[in-house]
Amino acid sequence: MGLFLFITQVMIFSVSILSAPYTDQAAFSAYKFVEAALSKKHEVRRIFFYGEGVLNANHLNTPPQDEINLYEAWKELASSHQVELIVCIASALRRGVLDEDEAKRYEKDGHSMQAPFILSGLGQLMDAAIESDRLITFGS
Amino acid sequence: MSTLHTLSINPSSLHSIQSFIDIMGETDELLLLANGVYGALVDAKINIPLEQLRDSGKLYALKDDLLARGIPASAPKRATLISYEGFVDLVVKHQNTYNWV
Numbered sequence: 001m002g003l004f005l006f007i008t009q010v011m012i013f014s015v016s017i018l019s020a021p022y023t024d025q026a027a028f029s030a031y032k033f034v035e036a037a038l039s040k041k042h043e044v045r046r047i048f049f050y051g052e053g054v055l056n057a058n059h060l061n062t063p064p065q066d067e068i069n070l071y072e073a074w075k076e077l078a079s080s081h082q083v084e085l086i087v088c089i090a091s092a093l094r095r096g097v098l099d100e101d102e103a104k105r106y107e108k109d110g111h112s113m114q115a116p117f118i119l120s121g122l123g124q125l126m127d128a129a130i131e132s133d134r135l136i137t138f139g140s
Numbered sequence: 141m142s143t144l145h146t147l148s149i150n151p152s153s154l155h156s157i158q159s160f161i162d163i164m165g166e167t168d169e170l171l172l173l174a175n176g177v178y179g180a181l182v183d184a185k186i187n188i189p190l191e192q193l194r195d196s197g198k199l200y201a202l203k204d205d206l207l208a209r210g211i212p213a214s215a216p217k218r219a220t221l222i223s224y225e226g227f228v229d230l231v232v233k234h235q236n237t238y239n240w241v
Contacts, residue, residue: 011232025174025205026148032204036224042232134231140241 013037014046014128017053019139021070026139027056031073033136038081046084046128047074049117053139054092057085057117078116086128089119142167144234149241151179152186160240161189169193171230172201172219177209180219187218194218202227 015034019026034044049056061071077083093102096112099119103111113119129135145168151157157179164170170193172179179187180201193199201219213221222230231237 009232013231024148029148029173029205032224033227037228040225040228042228134237136231136237137239140239 010042011133012043012045012131014048014132014135015044016048016050016125016128016135016137017056017139018051018137020052020055021061023052024139027053027070028068030136030138031070031077033138034077034083038077044077044081044083045132046086046124047077048086048088048125048128049091050088050122050125051091051139052095054087054095054097057087057092058097058112059114059117060112075116085117086120086124087113087117088125089121092119141165141236142169142234143236143238144168144230145170145238145240147172147176147179147240148174150175151190152184157187158189161192164193164198169198169200169230169234171222171227172199173205173227174202175209177201177206177211177219180206180217180221181211182216182218191218200226200230 015030017027017030021027037044056070056074059071063069074085078085087097098106098108098111099113100111102119143165145164147170154160178184179190190199199219200222201217203213203221203223207213
């Protein structure tokens with residue numbers, strides 16, 4: 001009985017992703033985890049992309065059409081489940097992941113990131129840890 | 141306070157699987173995912189220490205990740221096979237999750 005109650009309890013999750021989409025399976029595992037959590041009626045508040053993980057947010061990623069498009073999959077989570085997609089700005093700028101404002105600031109020809117992904121700082125990861133019942137890390 | 145440990149590299153590439161098991165708390169559990177699922181195969185003799193966890197029902201492996209590596213669900217395993225939904229339940233069950241890459 002106790003265990004049953006435990007498992008049906010609704011929780012707030014946040015996820016941090018430290019791996020690029022094609023380096024290993026971590027980003028895809030994270031996506032499958034989030035999908036499963038949502039299917040079990042949990043809330044997924046925030047996904048924090050950090051280190052190489054920021055490469056998930058590059059809107060120029062163009063995988064072959066017969067493969068899963070992880071970028072589109074993240075976007076879909078934001079629009080259908082209000083999941084916040086936060087990208088570490090210090091990691092992102094180093095890797096050429098810039099939204100329009102940053103591209104202008106650094107006088108670049110184009111930008112590689114846009115809404116619903118949001119550039120922000122590590123404080124948002126700390127905040128996710130405080131506000132969520134569980135914070136799970138994928139990748140290294 | 142208990143911890144769910146997740147391991148996503150092949151455990152046979154760890155320096156010592158026994159020292160890994162030794163740092164686990166009494167109520168902790170281990171989930172093998174991604175390349176970690178190779179540790180669930182009974183033919184991998186190097187991972188025999190994992191059977192201590194299996195015997196106390198604390199060793200799990202993601203079924204989807206086994207299938208993605210061409211390992212049939214019918215192959216002899218030393219772990220309980222679970223879905224990603226089962227993974228979510230384990231995260232709920234334990235207060236902490238620690239990812240060992």
